[in-house]
Amino acid sequence: MTPAMVGSGESNKPENQYQKGVKHLVENGLHSVPKKYILPPSDRPGTNSEDSNVAKQNLELPIIDYSELLGPRRQQVLQSLANACEGYGFFQLINHGISDDVISSMRDMSGKFFDLPFEEREKYMTTDMSAPVRCGTSFSQTKDSVLCWRDFLKLLCHPLPDFLPHWPASPLDFRKDVATYAEKTRHLFLMLMEAIQESLGIIEGKETEGKDNILRELEDGSQMMVINFYPPCPQPDLTLGMPPHSDYGFLTLLLQDQVEGLQVHFQDQWLTVQPINNAFVVNVGDHLEIYSNGKYKSVLHRVMANSKKNRTSVASLHSLPFNCTVRPSPKLIDQHNPKRYADTNFDTFLAYVTTREPKRKDFLDSRKLTSVSVEEKEIK
Ligand SMILES: O=C(O)CCC(=O)C(=O)O
Numbered sequence: 082m083t084p085a086m087v088g089s090g091e092s093n094k095p096e097n098q099y100q101k102g103v104k105h106l107v108e109n110g111l112h113s114v115p116k117k118y119i120l121p122p123s124d125r126p127g128t129n130s131e132d133s134n135v136a137k138q139n140l141e142l143p144i145i146d147y148s149e150l151l152g153p154r155r156q157q158v159l160q161s162l163a164n165a166c167e168g169y170g171f172f173q174l175i176n177h178g179i180s181d182d183v184i185s186s187m188r189d190m191s192g193k194f195f196d197l198p199f200e201e202r203e204k205y206m207t208t209d210m211s212a213p214v215r216c217g218t219s220f221s222q223t224k225d226s227v228l229c230w231r232d233f234l235k236l237l238c239h240p241l242p243d244f245l246p247h248w249p250a251s252p253l254d255f256r257k258d259v260a261t262y263a264e265k266t267r268h269l270f271l272m273l274m275e276a277i278q279e280s281l282g283i284i285e286g287k288e289t290e291g292k293d294n295i296l297r298e299l300e301d302g303s304q305m306m307v308i309n310f311y312p313p314c315p316q317p318d319l320t321l322g323m324p325p326h327s328d329y330g331f332l333t334l335l336l337q338d339q340v341e342g343l344q345v346h347f348q349d350q351w352l353t354v355q356p357i358n359n360a361f362v363v364n365v366g367d368h369l370e371i372y373s374n375g376k377y378k379s380v381l382h383r384v385m386a387n388s389k390k391n392r393t394s395v396a397s398l399h400s401l402p403f404n405c406t407v408r409p410s411p412k413l414i415d416q417h418n419p420k421r422y423a424d425t426n427f428d429t430f431l432a433y434v435t436t437r438e439p440k441r442k443d444f445l446d447s448r449k450l451t452s453v454s455v456e457e458k459e460i461k
């Protein structure tokens with residue numbers, strides 16, 4: 082929705098009220114979930130523990146100690162990293178070297194931004210997916226047939242000087258603190274990608290040359306930060322904070338707060354990710370699945386709503402520059418391992434998500450090559 086639509090007569094229609102976001106809705110008083118947010122029973126998080134839609138509590142994500150990657154145990158940690166990426170598509174990263182100060186300033190700014198009056202946040206509301214700053218709600222705001230219980234602020238972050246002047250100037254210090262956090266997470270992402278390439282056998286040790294080394298391209302790559310805000314929901318069993326989806330990009334580095342909500346799809350069940358203070362939840366994105374030719378898989382995850390507390394998370398999504406092509410690494414293609422995905426780029430992704438309601442891993446599935454469709458997809 083454009084800011085101009087808000088405040089006009091049009092904006093009083095319920096559909097338009099919903100476009101203002103769930104925080105706005107909750108602030109205006111609400112005792113039940115409006116119909117537009119109610120999922121069909123088969124998609125609800127549910128309460129029956131026999132149901133595969135209900136999370137099992139006794140499973141935990143692998144934990145990777147980043148500081149050990151830099152020491153004599155690097156080879157063992159690379160093996161754990163490979164196991165985590167292959168088996169779960171997710172891990173928690175501890176001892177990552179980003180200081181508690183940087184993290185707590187980021188949390189502080191996220192909270193303060195969503196504490197701003199609606200009129201202040203409204204300035205950044207747009208449905209233009211390529212806007213450097215975008216405030217919105219739900220998952221795919223204009224396409225979702227059922228809305229979900231989340232508001233967000235998306236910020237393009239790299240190259241920073243191109244985007245920083247567009248970022249919100251309020252709250253005070255927002256630009257400074259969020260820029261510091263963006264730079265630190267970017268550096269961490271690059272270090273993780275180096276380790277991941279090594280774990281895939283694409284580079285060895287500190288080798289940086291070679292035509293298949295995408296590290297240099299990633300250094301100029303895209304970074305998008307998403308601050309997610311989930312206000313309390315009066316009937317959390319009927320809706321979701323975010324529907325099952327996989328992330329665009331190579332890796333997502335997610336900072337969650339102490340309020341549970343994130344669930345990962347694992348062996349046909351949902352497992353709740355236990356918050357670890359100041360750790361990053363890292364997950365494989367669609368582009369890494371393509372680049373690894375399917376060895377590492379992007380994994381479905383969703384967010385539960387809850388009736389008691391606000392929940393805030395910060396996701397940092399990283400990929401190649403928007404004008405680059407993502408393709409399986411030639412080093413992972415041979416006679417026994419044919420190329421499994423068509424080349425893709427940001428325009429292909431945008432065209433896909435702007436023309437339909439994004440569901441689960443549909444975009445990635447559309448890039449999969451089968452013997453029948455290889456030629457057809459290669460030319461798209
Ligand atoms: O809020 C969360 O824990 C997850 C957010 C997420 O999946 C995303 O931003 O893509």
Ligand SMILES: [Fe+2]
Pocket residue numbers: 326327328382
């Ligand atoms: Fe996600």
